[in-house]
Amino acid sequence: MDGITIKSKVESVDSSSNSKLASIFCMRNIKQGSMIFLMSAVTLILLSPVIYMVFMSFRSRREIMMEPLALPTKFHFSNYLNVIADMNYLGTVMNTVGVTVVTIILVSILSSLAAYPLARLRSKVSSLVYVFFLLGMVIPPFAALTPLYLFIRDLGLLDTYAALVIVYTVGHLPLGVFFYTSFMKAIPKELEEAATLDGASPLKIYWYVIFPMLKPITGTLAIFITLGVWNDVVNPLLFITTNEKLTIMPAVLRFLGTYSVDPTKLFPAAVLASLPLLVVFFALSKQIVNGMTAGAVK
Amino acid sequence: MELKNAVAGSLLATCMFSLSTQAATELEVSSWKGAGAEVANFPLIIERFEEKYPDIKVKLNYMARNDMVTSIPARMQAGNPPDVVMVDAEFILHWGGNGQLMPLNDQAYVERVQPHLKRFLGLGDDIYYSMLQVSGMGVYVNDDLFRQAGVESYPNTIDELVGACKAFNDKGIQPLLMAANNGGWTPYVYFLAMALADSDTPNPTRIDDFVSGEKKFADDQAMKNAFEGFRAMINADCFDPMVSAGTDPWSVALTTFQSGRVAMLPQGMWNITPFSNDQLPENFSLHPFPVINGSKPVVMDYNGPGWAIPKDSGQVEAAKKWIDFWMTDENLKEYLTADTSITTLQGGTSGVPSLAAPYEDARTAGQVVTFPVGSIPADLGAEMPHDITSFMLDPDQDYNAILARWDKLVEKELN
Structure with missing residues (x-):
């Protein structure tokens, strides 16, 4: 009898815990499901302009005018072919990539070199120099246009890639110094002391010990520089006068007239301009996330 | 001997080539029309201009009007502006008012402009631009x-x-x-x-x-x-x-x-x-x-845009030829037809189609x-x-x- 009672009790406990578990799982599923639904909806809303841009890029002008929000009924690949020829796509992409890569290399080396002593030396002078560097971030870019133009003209570098590289490097140095100084302050001094005991000079310590540790923050800095160079219109239009040397964004904006827009050119041009950036971000997504979260947890 | 002749010949050819390239004048024209969404028959007109003046090579520097607001003043202040710039009444007010544009009162095209439009060509008594279209x-x-x-x-x-x-x-x-x-x-x-x-x-x-x-x-x-x-x-x-x-x-x-x-x-x-x-x-x-x-x-x-010459233009004579070339009915009508607008020249040909007849009337x-x-x-x-x-x-x-x-x-x- 007792055995039966115990068994039935165990069974009832089992069934009640099972039902509890089931309800917990069910609750969890509902919670998870609604979270997934919510996140998907937010993602869809955030991506809707991009999706719209891609769909529109394949439609004819007449279709867009008749039904601006409709999906393409036929894919007009000719839109892309026309734009690629009109904007010298390969040339402008190569120009932009070249200028961006050189700028990233220069900014990361120069600003990390400047940041190293600023992060390590504790004096009023170093604080002042640090503030001086940061001031560069608050100068409105338009206020610097004429002095920069004079500077580049006097160097004889107008209408050259070097002009753009110099302007972008100078423009991003304060940001680089700011990033690196904050990051280097978190690197333990013991590492440098160990290297010093091994007889390394300060420059060697920087190059072999510090610089390799800056990878994550350099990734983040590279994103900022890439976006800055990629989206800039003013500097290429000011310093470059030969069409073949233009970077991508001025080439895209050519399709945006003063009083009219040709969607069959503007949308494909916008897609083509974002494409290399998307490829880079997908290829380097791991490093980018590492860079963004670096220093978040100590 | 043959080798010497060949070397001398190629040297002479090189000298001739370099002389001919040195003789060519490059005319930098900054404009918010002529490419992209607003081609407006520019390639045809530029081709005709270069045919008429083979020693001048046109370098069209296209940018949106809003971008001209930021980049051209910097170049003007630095004394290195484009040779010709596209302007409208607002630019005339700012750049002409600041003495950045060259007066064009003595240019022949002025006499060809419709009399009632002349007062819009500049500031006060100074004429600063050639209005291309109404x-x-x-x-x-x-x-x-x-x-x-x-x-x-x-x-x-x-x-x-x-x-x-x-x-x-x-x-x-x-x-x-x-x-x-x-x-x-x-x-x-x-x-x-x-x-x-x-x-x-x-x-x-x-x-x-x-x-x-x-x-x-x-x-x-x-x-x-x-x-x-x-x-x-x-x-x-x-x-x-x-x-x-x-x-x-x-x-x-x-x-x-x-x-x-x-x-x-x-x-x-x-x-x-x-x-x-x-x-x-x-x-x-x-x-x-x-x-x-x-x-x-x-x-x-x-009152539409037109051409002006910055005071520090490096190619003044070529710039004046450019302006005069545009302000002839034969060339201007090509632009006006593409841009569907009204001529500024006396007896000129407008580019307005018949569907705008009520407007024109x-x-x-x-x-x-x-x-x-x-x-x-x-x-x-x-x-x-x-x-x-x-x-x-x-x-x-x-x-x-x-x-x-x-x-x-x-x-x-x-x-």
């Missing part, structure tokens, strides 16, 4: 929707427009779109058309009287009537103020009209070409604005006012579109207060 604003009409609503004739006055709006609304057709997003351009233009046309043959430069302080906005009945005209249109449901305020005149408004969702759209003459290329709407025409202060509709001239009859770009104080120019859009959204407000505010802005400028 464009204009009017009301695009979807002829099929007019037929569908049974509206047989285009309204000449606001009263007639109100009647037409009722007919459209009865048939479930949106009569008009007063697209006002991004600066209130359309209501501003429509208001000015009504307010500046104080009679059936208005003075095209009436705005000057207000800007000089000779007349007061607050005392002007035509200005007050223009606000009343707006009120009448809103009360007759000619347009939805809220929808209009949120509609961009340069993109969404165009697609709305082209897709046949609205019967009338106030817009610029420059849209004739894209509308015609798309064959949308299938049947359309360009008309003058219905008026409130008279009985004949008016059009609004928009009104203009020829003197029913024309001028869009005051560059001729009113900057503060007033910024305030007026916003005030008119604000009135459009709240037509019960007292427009006398708005007019008094405009007078104050003029006073501030004059003092």
Whole structure:
């Protein structure tokens, strides 16, 4: 009898815990499901302009005018072919990539070199120099246009890639110094002391010990520089006068007239301009996330 | 010996080549037309120019008008501007006023320009540019929707427009779109058309009287009537103020009209070409604005862009040849046809197609006012579109207060 009672009790406990578990799982599923639904909806809303841009890029002008929000009924690949020829796509992409890569290399080396002593030396002078560097971030870019133009003209570098590289490097140095100084302050001094005991000079310590540790923050800095160079219109239009040397964004904006827009050119041009950036971000997504979260947890 | 001859020959050829390349003048032209979305027959005209002047090579530096605002002043201040720049009345006011442009009074083209346009070519007695075109604003009409609503004739006055709006609304057709997003351009233009046309043959430069302080906005009945005209249109449901305020005149408004969702759209003459290329709407025409202060509709001239020579231009002679070349009917008409606009030359050929005949007829009859770009104080120019859009959204407000505010802005400028 007792055995039966115990068994039935165990069974009832089992069934009640099972039902509890089931309800917990069910609750969890509902919670998870609604979270997934919510996140998907937010993602869809955030991506809707991009999706719209891609769909529109394949439609004819007449279709867009008749039904601006409709999906393409036929894919007009000719839109892309026309734009690629009109904007010298390969040339402008190569120009932009070249200028961006050189700028990233220069900014990361120069600003990390400047940041190293600023992060390590504790004096009023170093604080002042640090503030001086940061001031560069608050100068409105338009206020610097004429002095920069004079500077580049006097160097004889107008209408050259070097002009753009110099302007972008100078423009991003304060940001680089700011990033690196904050990051280097978190690197333990013991590492440098160990290297010093091994007889390394300060420059060697920087190059072999510090610089390799800056990878994550350099990734983040590279994103900022890439976006800055990629989206800039003013500097290429000011310093470059030969069409073949233009970077991508001025080439895209050519399709945006003063009083009219040709969607069959503007949308494909916008897609083509974002494409290399998307490829880079997908290829380097791991490093980018590492860079963004670096220093978040100590 | 043969080798020596070959070397000497190639050296001579190299010298000749370098001499010929040195002789070529590169003329840098900065323009917001000529490429991208607004090619406007530039390649043909440049080809003709280079054929006529084989020693000059044109380097067209295309950029949007807004980008010229940032990049050209920097180059001018540095003493290294393009050789020729495209300008309009607003640039003339700023760059001409700052002494950055070269006076062109002695150039032959000046005599070829229509006499009534000469006063717009510069500042005071100085002529700074060669105006290439007169464009204009009017009301695009979807002829099929007019037929569908049974509206047989285009309204000449606001009263007639109100009647037409009722007919459209009865048939479930949106009569008009007063697209006002991004600066209130359309209501501003429509208001000015009504307010500046104080009679059936208005003075095209009436705005000057207000800007000089000779007349007061607050005392002007035509200005007050223009606000009343707006009120009448809103009360007759000619347009939805809220929808209009949120509609961009340069993109969404165009697609709305082209897709046949609205019967009338106030817009610029420059849209004739894209509308015609798309064959949308299938049947359309360009008309003058219905008026409130008279009985004949008016059009609004928009004095278009043209060429100017910066004072530090490195190729002045070539730049002058460029300007003169453009200001001949043979070449200018190619541009005007592509840009569907009106010639500035005496006896010149305009590029306006027959579907804009009602517009041209009104203009020829003197029913024309001028869009005051560059001729009113900057503060007033910024305030007026916003005030008119604000009135459009709240037509019960007292427009006398708005007019008094405009007078104050003029006073501030004059003092």
